[in-house]
Amino acid sequence: NPPYSPPPKYQEHEWFKDLPSELQKATRRRATESDSFLGTNLFGNYRKNCFSTEDIAMISARKDFELLVPKSFPQCLLTDSLVYMLLRYFNTVNQIVKRMSDDDTRLIMQRAFYDALGGYLRYYLVPMAQLSYYAGRIKLNTVERLVNIYQQCKTTLNTNGNGWRAPDKDVLSQFKVRKIEPVKLPKSCHSEEDASSCAQLDQTCISQEPDQGSMIVSLPRLETL
Secondary structure, eight states: OOTTSOOGGGTSOGGGGGSOHHHHHHHOSOOOOGGGOOBOOSSOSSOOOOOOHHHHHHHHHHHHHHTTSOOSOOSSOOOHHHHHHHHHHHHHHHHHHHTOSOHHHHHHHHHHHHHHHHHHIIIIIHHHHHHHHHTTSSOHHHHHHHHHHHHHHHHHHTOOSTTBOOOOSOGGGGOSOOOOOOOOOOSOOOOTTGGGTTTTSOOTTOOSSOOTTOOOOOOOOOOOO
């Protein structure tokens, strides 16, 4: 920082002080590297040369929200409790934004927040959750909730999400602990729920005449990115 820059504690916004102390500690870090930027859908795909006062305020808010999202992959696959902890964290930030009294400021902050959240969901959280689900670590409704929030971000910003950073092609390699335990089924799997256990599976890929000696097992379709 230049020598005339104020100390960091004087650069924080008032709304940031409303966050719980644990969240403040988790978000006080530098993330200035260009390769860590999550992308944006605030200004479309065209090059913008002129910026209004509102645009500048939105860019500033978007920069601040970029600092509020985690910028690393976890040690291992996700669990339901970890996902819901992250959702509570983002909900806390969202509630702070909603409590802003000035309508214009609140609208700018909401757009900036949804842009940062959508970028985080697209690059980090949704791909990790999908992989964790297929590994049997989290529930289907947990992943569906994340996908719904991601769709809400796109709807709010009226975008298809192409401006956000694309997910890593090999998400599994980002985890330090990558071992996926095989499924262990009990010897007797007969119950009243067996008939409806496959009700949510996508069976459109199953041929009318399956190949001899093979059987296709469908999985829920969660690839929304």
